[in-house]
Amino acid sequence: MDALSTTFAALADPTRRAILARLAQGEASVGDLASPFDMSRPAISKHLRVLARAGLISQGRDRQFRPCQIEPAPLKQAADWALQYRALWEQRLDRLDVYLQQLQREEPAAPTAKKVSRSIAKQPKKDRRHG
Amino acid sequence: MADKLSAPFVLERRFAAPRELVYAALTEAEHLAHWMTPPGMEMTHCSVDARAGGVFHYAMKPRGVADAPSMWGKWTFRELRVPERIVVVVQFSDAEGGVTRHPMAAQWPLYTLSTTTLTEVAGDTLMRLEWHALDASEAEEAIFNASHASMAQGWGGSMELLDRYLAQLLGGQG
Numbered sequence: 001m002d003a004l005s006t007t008f009a010a011l012a013d014p015t016r017r018a019i020l021a022r023l024a025q026g027e028a029s030v031g032d033l034a035s036p037f038d039m040s041r042p043a044i045s046k047h048l049r050v051l052a053r054a055g056l057i058s059q060g061r062d063r064q065f066r067p068c069q070i071e072p073a074p075l076k077q078a079a080d081w082a083l084q085y086r087a088l089w090e091q092r093l094d095r096l097d098v099y100l101q102q103l104q105r106e107e108p109a110a111p112t113a114k115k116v117s118r119s120i121a122k123q124p125k126k127d128r129r130h131g
Numbered sequence: 132m133a134d135k136l137s138a139p140f141v142l143e144r145r146f147a148a149p150r151e152l153v154y155a156a157l158t159e160a161e162h163l164a165h166w167m168t169p170p171g172m173e174m175t176h177c178s179v180d181a182r183a184g185g186v187f188h189y190a191m192k193p194r195g196v197a198d199a200p201s202m203w204g205k206w207t208f209r210e211l212r213v214p215e216r217i218v219v220v221v222q223f224s225d226a227e228g229g230v231t232r233h234p235m236a237a238q239w240p241l242y243t244l245s246t247t248t249l250t251e252v253a254g255d256t257l258m259r260l261e262w263h264a265l266d267a268s269e270a271e272e273a274i275f276n277a278s279h280a281s282m283a284q285g286w287g288g289s290m291e292l293l294d295r296y297l298a299q300l301l302g303g304q305g
Binding site: 001002004005008009011012013017020021022024025070072075076078079080081082083085086088089090091092093095096097098099100101103104 | 142144146147148152153156162165166167169170235236237238258260269270272273274277278292293295296297300301
């Protein structure tokens with residue numbers, strides 16, 4: 001699986017997202033993380049292992065407490081990617097807007113505009129609203 | 132069979148253009164080729180069969196790079212109501228028209244359902260684009276939901292803390 005998919009697979013679970021939200025405020029022990037959830041420590045540890053494997057958190061070496069920390073890099077990569085996806089569509093609609101204006105200015109000279117005016121002409125008159 | 136749909140991803144835009152023209156720009160090959168391609172890319176294949184069950188099949192590649200591989204996409208029209216409503220199933224594809232995974236994110240849903248509604252507003256056209264992941268797994272829905280306005284918003288619930296943290300990471304962009 002690619003890095004992005006590993007990140008998103010780890011983020012797919014609401015408990016794991018809640019754990020990350022808690023860690024965004026600062027490091028916490030496994031016990032701290034388990035307390036808001038109605039979950040056993042082994043169950044929480046399992047979620048932590050998934051997050052650690054995805055590189056989203058790291059755990060300290062202290063055997064007893066093993067405090068967890070959020071690791072921002074993969075989260076940033078995923079968020080960047082997500083923003084990019086929306087931006088792609090926003091830009092696409094910007095271009096569509098420019099293109100539509102261009103078509104209306106060029107009508108009826110450009111060959112594409114000619115075709116459009118034909119298809120518009122097929123519509124009833126009351127629907128022909130320009131500008 | 133009922134569709135299994137994720138939460139929607141919605142974009143709205145008002146165009147100073149008649150509705151028929153906007154509809155044509157969304158369903159005719161020579162128009163789609165003009166605005167679908169991101170800057171620096173060119174469309175190398177574009178065929179449209181705009182009827183229910185018909186397919187818009189396209190390929191894009193970086194402009195001026197002769198041997199760059201093309202990225203293929205395929206929209207299968209599910210419903211077309213001239214000039215107000217277009218429902219399509221969106222997929223990544225290959226030259227043969229098969230269904231493929233997202234080239235950069237293997238966990239992106241295999242199918243997304245996009246519904247475009249065009250409404251006339253004082254001579255302008257209001258376009259509403261609504262996307263859902265279609266029949267997606269939990270992980271696929273997570274990656275799809277994350278592509279909304281902000282990742283945490285896409286997940287709903289009490290994710291404000293994570294959202295704020297992400298905003299910090301991204302340095303206030305977006």
